[in-house]
Amino acid sequence: MSIAPQLLRGPSLMAEILLSEAEKAFIHHGDDLRCDGRTRLDYRPIILETGLVSNASGSSRLRLANSDVLVGVKVELASPLSEKPLEGRLEFFVDCSANATPEFEGRGGEDLANEICRFLQMSYMSGDTINLSELSVLAGQQCWVLYVDILILECGGNLYDTVSLAVKSALYTTQIPSIKVATMDGDQPELELSEDPYDTKRLNTQNVPCLVTLMKIGNHYLVDPTPEEECCSSSGVVVAVSGSKKITAVRKIGSGSLHPESLVSMLKTASEVGAVVNKILMKKLLEEETAGKTQKVGFMR
Amino acid sequence: MSGTELLSDQGLRIDGRKPNELRRIRCSLGIFAQADGSAYLEQGNTKVLAAVYGPHEIRGSKSKALHDKAFVNCQYSTATFSMGERKRRPRGDRKSTEMSTHLEETFAAAIRTELYPRSQIDIFVEVLQADGGNYTTCVNAAMMALVDAGVPLKDTVVSCTASLVKDTPLVDVNHVEQSGGSPELVVSILPHSGEIVYMSLTQRFHIDHLSKVLDTAIKGCKDIGVILKEIMKGHLTKLDTSLQAS
Numbered sequence: 001m002s003i004a005p006q007l008l009r010g011p012s013l014m015a016e017i018l019l020s021e022a023e024k025a026f027i028h029h030g031d032d033l034r035c036d037g038r039t040r041l042d043y044r045p046i047i048l049e050t051g052l053v054s055n056a057s058g059s060s061r062l063r064l065a066n067s068d069v070l071v072g073v074k075v076e077l078a079s080p081l082s083e084k085p086l087e088g089r090l091e092f093f094v095d096c097s098a099n100a101t102p103e104f105e106g107r108g109g110e111d112l113a114n115e116i117c118r119f120l121q122m123s124y125m126s127g128d129t130i131n132l133s134e135l136s137v138l139a140g141q142q143c144w145v146l147y148v149d150i151l152i153l154e155c156g157g158n159l160y161d162t163v164s165l166a167v168k169s170a171l172y173t174t175q176i177p178s179i180k181v182a183t184m185d186g187d188q189p190e191l192e193l194s195e196d197p198y199d200t201k202r203l204n205t206q207n208v209p210c211l212v213t214l215m216k217i218g219n220h221y222l223v224d225p226t227p228e229e230e231c232c233s234s235s236g237v238v239v240a241v242s243g244s245k246k247i248t249a250v251r252k253i254g255s256g257s258l259h260p261e262s263l264v265s266m267l268k269t270a271s272e273v274g275a276v277v278n279k280i281l282m283k284k285l286l287e288e289e290t291a292g293k294t295q296k297v298g299f300m301r
Numbered sequence: 302m303s304g305t306e307l308l309s310d311q312g313l314r315i316d317g318r319k320p321n322e323l324r325r326i327r328c329s330l331g332i333f334a335q336a337d338g339s340a341y342l343e344q345g346n347t348k349v350l351a352a353v354y355g356p357h358e359i360r361g362s363k364s365k366a367l368h369d370k371a372f373v374n375c376q377y378s379t380a381t382f383s384m385g386e387r388k389r390r391p392r393g394d395r396k397s398t399e400m401s402t403h404l405e406e407t408f409a410a411a412i413r414t415e416l417y418p419r420s421q422i423d424i425f426v427e428v429l430q431a432d433g434g435n436y437t438t439c440v441n442a443a444m445m446a447l448v449d450a451g452v453p454l455k456d457t458v459v460s461c462t463a464s465l466v467k468d469t470p471l472v473d474v475n476h477v478e479q480s481g482g483s484p485e486l487v488v489s490i491l492p493h494s495g496e497i498v499y500m501s502l503t504q505r506f507h508i509d510h511l512s513k514v515l516d517t518a519i520k521g522c523k524d525i526g527v528i529l530k531e532i533m534k535g536h537l538t539k540l541d542t543s544l545q546a547s
Binding site: 053054056059070076097100101102107147155156300301 | 327329332333334335336341343346348350352354360374376378380381382383384385387391392393425427429430431
């Protein structure tokens with residue numbers, strides 16, 4: 001047994017993974033068949049449940065194999081940014097819980113958290129993803145701020161994708177209270193919240209991007225890498241793909257390098273995979289919504 | 302001030318419970334694959350995840366190692382969306398640090414630390430939803446995670462809160478009762494010996510009431526202990542049958 005070097009900072013920042021030479025060789029040179037029986041463009045099974053956190057306006061818990069993420073969205077009124085007076089905003093916050101690995105204790109997970117948080121911000125910046133003017137309440141004075149808080153509970157590889165799917169699901173379920181501007185008392189507007197707690201509106205999340213991580217291993221690349229595969233790869237790309245198949249952000253990850261040609265082909269594959277993932281996710285969310293209020297299972301499995 | 306609201310004339314509490322009634326407890330063990338032990342515990346609307354790593358070699362500075370026993374390291378952390386108002390930081394504030402210290406003391410008293418000299422046991426708790434009795438739920442969840450990890454304990458630790466409204470002691474207070482200005486007594490005990498390993502009291506009441514409130518809290522602890530033991534047994538029987546089947 002040899003200890004695989006920590007090639008990637010970030011997603012595989014976790015307890016060292018032990019891989020034998022044979023295992024490494026299989027991951028590097030195997031055909032279109034991976035250790036767990038998947039092909040290169042297959043995802044592992046995903047468990048998704050929304051509405052688990054009653055203190056949040058929207059929430060979801062997503063488990064992709066051993067990667068576990070809980071997202072809560074809280075809605076608050078604030079004044080809009082001076083450069084964007086007609087828009088509300090989304091604020092992302094990622095917290096790597098020490099439950100995932102003792103390395104995250106204290107401020108240990110902050111680097112990884114910031115990395116994921118920054119990339120999410122980048123991918124939501126494009127005007128195509130979400131209509132932020134829907135969040136405006138009173139031009140230049142009041143707007144809704146959506147605090148998207150992401151709690152990483154376990155790391156089992158492919159964190160970016162897991163987080164993005166959970167965020168999209170949480171935003172899909174987020175209920176924004178109806179609000180009216182009642183009177184203008186001089187300069188001070190008086191805002192009136194609807195008394196009916198069910199009188200809410202929802203964001204259009206159709207085009208919210210999903211992140212697709214492609215890892216380059218040997219001469220090929222694959223989606224949804226396991227921690228072992230992340231260990232064997234020296235580089236990859238994370239691509240944010242919106243519902244309309246548009247790429248809204250790209251970042252190369254890892255310490256290795258990529259040939260421009262393979263990069264282009266990876267981007268193409270990512271946008272196709274992303275479109276499928278988006279479609280399936282939206283379908284499942286709709287199914288869960290129409291199924292009505294069933295007993296929440298949550299962590300009681 | 303809020304005494305009349307917290308306990309109705311019919312003797313029922315704000316959430317419909319009787320004064321000596323616990324909230325519903327639900328718990329599942331072994332929910333994470335990577336931790337050595339993990340547990341999820343719900344007491345009413347307070348929901349906590351706990352993970353245990355170890356005993357393992359001391360991480361970081363070796364000066365923390367104790368030559369005759371294991372070093373118990375705890376971290377209390379609250380999800381930013383767990384409360385009505387959004388929290389800015391999940392941990393690192395004074396309250397969380399204090400809670401971590403209390404957890405460390407509580408579990409150092411319960412774990413048979415002398416069996417693992419120069420090693421470390423990590424206990425991490427994460428409050429996902431806060432609705433009163435956060436500390437007690439954390440202690441109970443962490444204890445279940447320790448059981449799941451198979452760490453030897455002198456005795457299970459169970460924790461419960463109690464309060465006093467209109468001279469009636471209330472067990473297992475929720476957030477509304479806690480923030481309504483009534484006193485809150487938190488007790489952690491080792492149920493076999495009945496010894497108290499942690500106790501704190503906020504607000505004030507006459508000392509004559511203390512034994513009454515303390516008895517209520519201890520009774521609550523013992524009741525929770527019985528429930529948790531049943532859950533443990535259920536989990537272990539399930540493990541046993543699945544082992545025998547394979």
